[in-house]
Structure formats: structure tokens, C-alpha cells
Amino acid sequence: MSIQHAPAHDASVQHNTEPKKNYLNAEHSVASWLLTKDHKRIAVLYLISITFFFIIGGVAASLIRAELTSPHGHLFTNDGYNKLFSAHGIIMVFFFLVPSIPATIGNFIIPLMIGAKDLAFPRLNLLSWYLYSIGGLIALGAMISGGVDTGWTFYTPYSSVYSNGQVVATLIAVFIAGFSSIATGINFIVTIHKMRAPGLTWFRLPLFIWAHYATSVIIVLGTPVVAITLALVAVERVFPIGIFNPAQGGDPLLFQHMFWFYSHPAVYIMVLPSMGIISEVIANGSRKRIFGYELVAFSSLAIAGFGFLVWGHHMFVTGESVYLAMVFSLISFLVAVPSAIKVFNWTATIYKGNITLHAPMLYALGFIGLFTIGGLTGLFLASLSVDVHLNMTYFVVAHFHYVMVGGAIFGFMAGLHFWWPKITGRLYDELWAKIAAAIIFLGFNLTFFPQFVLGYLGMPRRYHYYPPEFQVWNVMSTAGSSILGVGYLIPAIYFGLSLFYGKKASPNPWNAVGLEWQTASPPPTENFEDIPIVTWEAYDYTTLPDVESDLDYPSLEGDGAIAGFHSGGSK
Amino acid sequence: MSLEAAHNTNIAVHEHEEHLAHQFMNRAQQDESYIVGMWSFLVTEILFFGALFLCYSIFRIQYPMAYQEGHEELSWQLGCLNTLILLTSSLTMVLAVHAAQVNKRILAAGWLVVTCFLAAGFLVVKLAFEWYPKYLHHLIPGVHFHWPHEGFSEVAPGKAELFFGLYFAMTGLHGIHVVIGIGIMGVLAIMLLLNHKSTQYYMPIELAGLYWHFVDIVWIFLFPLFYLIGKR
Numbered sequence: 147m148s149i150q151h152a153p154a155h156d157a158s159v160q161h162n163t164e165p166k167k168n169y170l171n172a173e174h175s176v177a178s179w180l181l182t183k184d185h186k187r188i189a190v191l192y193l194i195s196i197t198f199f200f201i202i203g204g205v206a207a208s209l210i211r212a213e214l215t216s217p218h219g220h221l222f223t224n225d226g227y228n229k230l231f232s233a234h235g236i237i238m239v240f241f242f243l244v245p246s247i248p249a250t251i252g253n254f255i256i257p258l259m260i261g262a263k264d265l266a267f268p269r270l271n272l273l274s275w276y277l278y279s280i281g282g283l284i285a286l287g288a289m290i291s292g293g294v295d296t297g298w299t300f301y302t303p304y305s306s307v308y309s310n311g312q313v314v315a316t317l318i319a320v321f322i323a324g325f326s327s328i329a330t331g332i333n334f335i336v337t338i339h340k341m342r343a344p345g346l347t348w349f350r351l352p353l354f355i356w357a358h359y360a361t362s363v364i365i366v367l368g369t370p371v372v373a374i375t376l377a378l379v380a381v382e383r384v385f386p387i388g389i390f391n392p393a394q395g396g397d398p399l400l401f402q403h404m405f406w407f408y409s410h411p412a413v414y415i416m417v418l419p420s421m422g423i424i425s426e427v428i429a430n431g432s433r434k435r436i437f438g439y440e441l442v443a444f445s446s447l448a449i450a451g452f453g454f455l456v457w458g459h460h461m462f463v464t465g466e467s468v469y470l471a472m473v474f475s476l477i478s479f480l481v482a483v484p485s486a487i488k489v490f491n492w493t494a495t496i497y498k499g500n501i502t503l504h505a506p507m508l509y510a511l512g513f514i515g516l517f518t519i520g521g522l523t524g525l526f527l528a529s530l531s532v533d534v535h536l537n538m539t540y541f542v543v544a545h546f547h548y549v550m551v552g553g554a555i556f557g558f559m560a561g562l563h564f565w566w567p568k569i570t571g572r573l574y575d576e577l578w579a580k581i582a583a584a585i586i587f588l589g590f591n592l593t594f595f596p597q598f599v600l601g602y603l604g605m606p607r608r609y610h611y612y613p614p615e616f617q618v619w620n621v622m623s624t625a626g627s628s629i630l631g632v633g634y635l636i637p638a639i640y641f642g643l644s645l646f647y648g649k650k651a652s653p654n655p656w657n658a659v660g661l662e663w664q665t666a667s668p669p670p671t672e673n674f675e676d677i678p679i680v681t682w683e684a685y686d687y688t689t690l691p692d693v694e695s696d697l698d699y700p701s702l703e704g705d706g707a708i709a710g711f712h713s714g715g716s717k
Numbered sequence: 718m719s720l721e722a723a724h725n726t727n728i729a730v731h732e733h734e735e736h737l738a739h740q741f742m743n744r745a746q747q748d749e750s751y752i753v754g755m756w757s758f759l760v761t762e763i764l765f766f767g768a769l770f771l772c773y774s775i776f777r778i779q780y781p782m783a784y785q786e787g788h789e790e791l792s793w794q795l796g797c798l799n800t801l802i803l804l805t806s807s808l809t810m811v812l813a814v815h816a817a818q819v820n821k822r823i824l825a826a827g828w829l830v831v832t833c834f835l836a837a838g839f840l841v842v843k844l845a846f847e848w849y850p851k852y853l854h855h856l857i858p859g860v861h862f863h864w865p866h867e868g869f870s871e872v873a874p875g876k877a878e879l880f881f882g883l884y885f886a887m888t889g890l891h892g893i894h895v896v897i898g899i900g901i902m903g904v905l906a907i908m909l910l911l912n913h914k915s916t917q918y919y920m921p922i923e924l925a926g927l928y929w930h931f932v933d934i935v936w937i938f939l940f941p942l943f944y945l946i947g948k949r
Binding site: 257263332333370371374387389395396 | 738739740741742746749750753754757758760761762764765766767768769771772775776779780783857858859862873875876878879881882883885886890
């Protein structure tokens with residue numbers, strides 16, 4: 147297992163000589179983007195699309211918070227408010243969070259990380275983006291032409307019989323987006339199984355790959371179930387087949403079982419890729435191999451496995467058997483074990499590490515704290531008796547926002563900053579990135595921590611009237627959401643500026659290990675000039691020479707930071 | 718360009734280069750990827766149908782009488798005929814895959830066309846001789862649904878509607894898969910006849926075969942569950 151440290155590689159030497167071909171400048175026509183089969187271009191298409199939907203979902207969130215500053219609901223009608231929070235939930239869950247990391251960063255980085263020229267099925271990858279876009283546009287059209295007031299959970303029989311909104315169109319949109327997700331999942335599973343570079347064994351894989359593998363398994367096993375469930379709701383609106391309608395002998399609780407069979411694991415679809423990013427960033431920011439690599443890898447699979455056995459904890463108060471509820475409660479507690487393994491192992495990695503607080507690392511540290519709060523409050527909700535008090539209150543809202551925003555979005559931001567130089571070939575402004583990370587962290591906590599208190603005090607979710615004594619907490623939350631909004635705006639500005647004015651990035655601006663840093667930034671269309679042969683473990687930072695001097699991260703000039711990394715082994 | 722890059726690696730890439738997509742290093746990797754991908758897709762299909770089988774099972778336990786009386790409206794003879802047709806189509810599909818493996822292009826196309834006709838025959842029996850009479854007898858869930866045994870049976874119309882809802886949902890979803898199968902096999906047959914580049918390589922036909930056997934297996938479960946519920 148010899149590890150070679152060559153000072154430079156062909157790919158990086160050429161970097162200085164001429165503006166060479168990369169995936170961005172290989173072709174310029176619109177068709178070369180819209181019909182591309184290059185995973186990197188498709189990832190960029192996805193990045194633009196999910197940003198678009200994130201803005202729409204974010205505007206809906208701001209309007210919700212604006213409405214809730216007053217206990218009397220001045221801005222919207224009751225119906226309008228119902229449609230508003232439904233739109234926020236549907237857009238954010240199905241059109242932002244689920245595809246966010248896998249389809250953008252995962253799509254871009256996985257083939258690079260495993261030394262492949264592309265995903266196994268490039269055309270399927272493009273199809274996935276088109277399905278996502280079609281689904282997204284239908285959902286948007288449905289929301290503009292009347293909207294839905296069912297909430298993102300589409301509970302029957304309200305959604306299947308009584309609601310008057312554009313339920314069928316929205317269900318079709320989610321159904322189509324589900325197949326885009328399945329396409330991505332299958333593509334990743336095959337790619338990770340079959341496309342790894344020679345020598346890249348399973349236990350040499352970066353943890354980002356393990357996390358995406360676990361995510362893909364969840365996508366492949368869960369998404370078809372929610373797809374058929376939502377399709378049945380749509381069919382039931384047209385033909386009274388009655389499966390979910392108690393008036394005909396159908397079972398609304400069955401809908402909840404089938405819906406949460408996917409939608410609980412969907413939380414892990416959102417947060418597992420994020421955890422993969424955190425592992426990469428923590429290893430780089432601490433310049434250490436992730437402590438207990440194998441345990442962190444297996445904990446991803448354990449989360450995926452246990453995640454499928456806990457859906458019943460969403461139904462403790464909706465009438466499921468108390469014995470069933472006890473089992474679901476117990477298994478829900480068990481999910482905390484692999485989650486805690488990850489958190490403790492990241493912390494142990496940082497301990498006595500050579501720590502660099504670059505912007506991705508700030509987001510990663512934020513992730514650890516916020517995910518811990520989100521996870522632990524999940525245990526409150528998984529406790530049968532406590533859940534009776536907290537269910538359907540703002541405590542639940544605060545809990546899942548800590549996991550989805552504090553977990554998934556912080557991970558997404560960490561990954562976006564970490565791989566931005568690789569994706570665009572440009573360095574962003576590190577100072578502003580750190581300021582934005584701090585603002586987002588503060589704004590996030592100010593937005594959602596008061597909601598724990600509100601929920602504990604008994605404010606129900608999904609209502610826009612509330613007793614005046616809750617107003618102070620709601621005003622705090624809204625103030626926080628304004629700060630959070632500003633926090634998201636700043637990255638939009640400096641990322642945008644970096645595209646035109648940013649310094650050119652070297653192949654390896656973070657002095658990181660990992661195959662994706664051995665090719666040029668941005669990578670050429672075929673990813674690697676020579677397919678690398680891997681003879682080393684993941685994250686062997688300790689064997690890198692000259693670590694200290696190269697640690698000034700992106701503020702460095704172009705090729706300043708490429709001093710030590712593995713040569714491709716083909717020489 | 719991709720071939721150049723592959724050439725530089727230690728892996729020999731000389732055989733069948735013309736059918737090697739750029740992202741793969743060699744044919745073995747490509748073939749295995751397609752097979753793993755297809756099986757992963759079939760897993761999603763199992764869960765897709767599985768949710769419906771779950772609904773079927775739960776309501777069969779809850780409302781055995783509705784299933785009993787509902788199934789008596791179905792013709793087991795036509796179900797048998799359709800089972801026979803689909804099983805035969807599985808055989809012809811296997812023959813098509815075999816012909817493709819041994820490079821008998823026209824023969825493979827021929828067996829695919831036969832498979833298409835059998836699949837179409839299945840749909841004719843299903844739609845013309847089963848679904849259409851049910852429409853005439855007002856057994857489609859909806860405002861026109863009429864349960865003929867109302868009054869002298871212990872099964873409420875709503876529950877009979879539920880049974881037929883499941884029947885149409887499950888056989889309908891299966892029928893959609895049959896239609897997709899006809900499309901895939903038809904296109905492959907045409908491509909074979911035109912000697913298209915993709916079908917000089919037998920893997921697409923192998924994958925279509927896997928899909929078609931899956932569609933058959935779903936029917937193998939649907940047939941007894943709907944048509945062969947025991948007499949009282």
C-alpha cells in the first residue's frame with residue numbers, strides 16, 4: 147500500500163499554461179446544456195433549478211412569518227394561509243430538500259470522487275432533471291391557478307374527498323418528481339457499485355459516497371411507495387375507489403402508514419447526504435482522518451435501515467394501536483444511536499486536529515450543534531406520553547426545521563462552499579462567506595428556537611390566529627427569519643460575483659485529499675485525463691507533507707495550494 | 718476522446734469497443750452496470766406494486782364477504798386465458814433474448830413481434846371482454862356504480878366499490894405496464910430489423926426481457942388473488 151506524493155500532476159501543471167478545455171467551456175450552445183449528458187452540467191442545471199424553488203419556498207416562508215407577527219391574521223384569509231403553508235411545505239420538501247444535495251453536489255462530485263468518467267447512466271441522469279423540472283412546473287402552475295390547502299402531507303379523506311384546491315395537479319407533480327428521484331437513486335447505486343476506479347475498495351471510499359449510497363437505497367425503496375400512495379389519492383378524487391375513505395369502509399390511517407413509510411425515511415434522504423458532506427469538511431478542516439471511519443460508514447447504512455422502521459411515530463395520536471406505538475417509539479430511540487455515533491466521531495475527529503475555520507468548516511460546526519438539538523428534540527417527540535402534549539404544536543415545527551434547515555441546508559451550504567471552486571473554477575470571497583455563515587446561524591436560531599417554547603406552551607401549528615400572549619415569541623421568530631433571509635442573500639451575491647471576478651481556483655484550493663481534487667478546477671468533460679489507480683485510504687491527511695504552510699485556503703493564488711496530494715498512480 | 722483516455726489505463730479495451738458507452742472502461746463493467754440498474758429498477762417496481770398488494774391484503778382481511786361476492790363478478794375462464802397468453806409471451810421473450818444472444822437478428826425481431834401480439838391479445842381480453850362488460854354492468858366505481866346484490870347480500874355497496882376499486886387500480890396499473898412493454902418490444906423489434914447499432918449488442922433485449930418477466934410475475938400474483946378466491 148505505497149502512498150506516493152508527487153509535487154504535481156499533469157492536470158495541474160497544464161493549468162498554468164493555457165486556458166484549457168473544461169466542462170464549462172467545452173461547448174457554448176443552449177442545446178449543449180439542455181441536451182447534455184455530462185453529470186457536471188446536469189448538476190449545474192439542477193443547482194439552478196433547486197435554487198429557483200428554494201427562493202419560491204423561502205418567499206412563502208417569509209410570508210408565513212410576516213402573517214404570524216400579529217395574533218389576528220391580518221395579511222391573509224384563512225384559506226390563503228392554508229395554501230401558503232402548503233405551498234411552502236410542498237416546494238421545500240419535494241422540490242428543494244429531497245433533490246438538493248444528491249442531485250447537485252452528489253451528481254457533480256460522486257463520479258469525480260470515485261474516479262469515474264461519468265455516472266453509469268448519463269441519459270437517465272438528464273431524464274431525471276427533465277422529470278424534476280416538469281414536476282416542478284406543474285406544481286408551480288397548480289399553486290398559481292388556485293393552490294392546495296392540504297398541507298404537504300395530503301392527509302385523507304380531506305385531500306381525497308373534500309379539499310377544493312388543485313390537489314390532483316399537485317399530486318401528479320409530486321409523482322413525477324418522485325420518478326426523477328428514483329432515477330437519481332438507481333444511477334448512484336449502480337455507479338457506486340460498478341464505476342469505482344481500480345483499487346478504490348469500499349473501505350477506501352470517502353464517507354460522502356457511503357452517505358449517498360445509503361440515501362440512494364432509501365430513495366429506491368421508499369419513493370415508489372409514496373408515488374403509488376399519492377397516485378391513489380389522485381385516482382380517488384376522480385373515481386371513488388374508497389381505499390382511503392372511511393365512508394366507504396376505507397382506511398385513512400392506511401394512507402398515513404403508506405405516506406410516512408416514505409416520508410419519514412425522506413428525512414434521511416435530506417440529512418444523510420448532508421452528513422456525508424460534513425464528514426468531508428470536518429476531515430479537511432481538522433486535517434485528520436475521520437475518527438472511527440468504519441463506524442461512521444456503517445452508521446449511514448444503519449440510519450437508512452432503522453429509518454424504515456419508525457414511520458409510526460408520526461401517528462401516535464391519530465389512532466394506531468398502542469402496542470404498535472410502543473414498538474415504533476422504541477425503534478425511534480434506536481435511530482439516535484447511529485446518529486450519535488456520527489456526532490461523537492466528528493467531535494473526536496476535531497479533537498486535537500489541526501483546525502482551520504474556513505467557511506465550510508463553520509457550516510459543519512453549525513451542523514453538529516443544530517443537528518444535535520434537532521435530533522434530541524426528536525426523542526422528546528418519540529416518547530409516547532410527551533408526544534401527546536407536543537404533537538401538532540410548534541415544537542414539531544421547530545424540531546424538523548432544526549433537522550431540515552439546521553441539518554440538511556447547513557450541510558448543503560458547507561458542501562456548496564467546499565466544492566464551489568471545483569464546480570466553477572473560481573474562488574469566492576472567504577470573509578463574506580464567514581460573515582454570512584455567522585448571520586445564518588444566528589438568524590436560524592432566533593427563528594426556530596422560540597418555536598420550541600411556543601410549542602411547549604401549546605401553540606398549534608397551521609393556525610394563523612393565536613392568543614396574544616404568544617405574540618412576543620412569534621415576533622422574535624419573524625425577526626430571526628428576516629436575519630436568516632439576509633444571510634441567504636449574501637451568498638447569492640458573493641457566489642454570483644465570484645463567477646465573474648473571483649480568482650481562478652487551483653485544482654486543490656483546500657489542500658484536500660480525495661480524487662476530485664486531483665483533476666483540474668473546473669474539471670475537463672471526461673473528468674480525468676488518466677483514470678487514477680487508488681492505493682491509499684480515504685482522508686490520510688496525516689501523511690500529507692507540508693501541511694501547515696499551505697493552509698491559507700482560498701485566498702491563495704491559483705496553484706499555491708497544490709503542494710501535496712496523491713499522484714494518480716498511473717505514472 | 719473517451720477511447721483515448723481508456724487506452725491509457727491498464728485495462729485492455731479492445732473487444733466490442735463500438736458498443737462501449739464513453740463512461741465505461743470495458744464491456745464487462747457496462748454489462749454488469751446495466752444488469753444492476755435493471756434489477757434496482759425492478760426493486761422499485763416491486764415496492765410500487767407492493768403498496769397496492771398491502772391495501773388488497775388489509776381490506777381482504779377486513780371485508781372477506783365483499784371480496785367473495787365481488788370476485789364472483791369476475792370470469793375465472795377469461796383470467797385463465799390471459800394467464801396462458803402471458804406465460805406464452807414469457808416463453809417467446811426468452812426465445813427472443815436467446816436469438817439475440819446468438820446473433821440471430823431477424824429471429825430475435827420475430828419473437829419480439831410475437832411477444833407484442835400476445836401482449837396485445839392480453840389487453841384485448843382484459844379491456845373488451847372484462848372491463849367493458851363491467852362498465853355495462855355499472856361496476857366501475859363512481860356515480861353510476863350499482864351493486865346488483867344490494868338488499869339480498871350482506872355486502873354494502875361502498876365495500877363492493879372498494880373491491881372493484883382495488884381490482885381496477887391493480888389490473889389497471891398492470892395494464893399500463895403491459896402497454897409500456899409493447900412499446901419497448903416494438904421499438905426493439907424495429908431497431909433489430911433496421912440493424913440499428915444499439916441492438917447489435919444484445920443487452921437492451923436482455924433488459925427488456927427482465928422487465929417483461931416482471932410484468933408477467935405481477936399477473937401471476939394478481940390472477941389467483943382476484944379470480945381464484947375460494948367458493949363458500
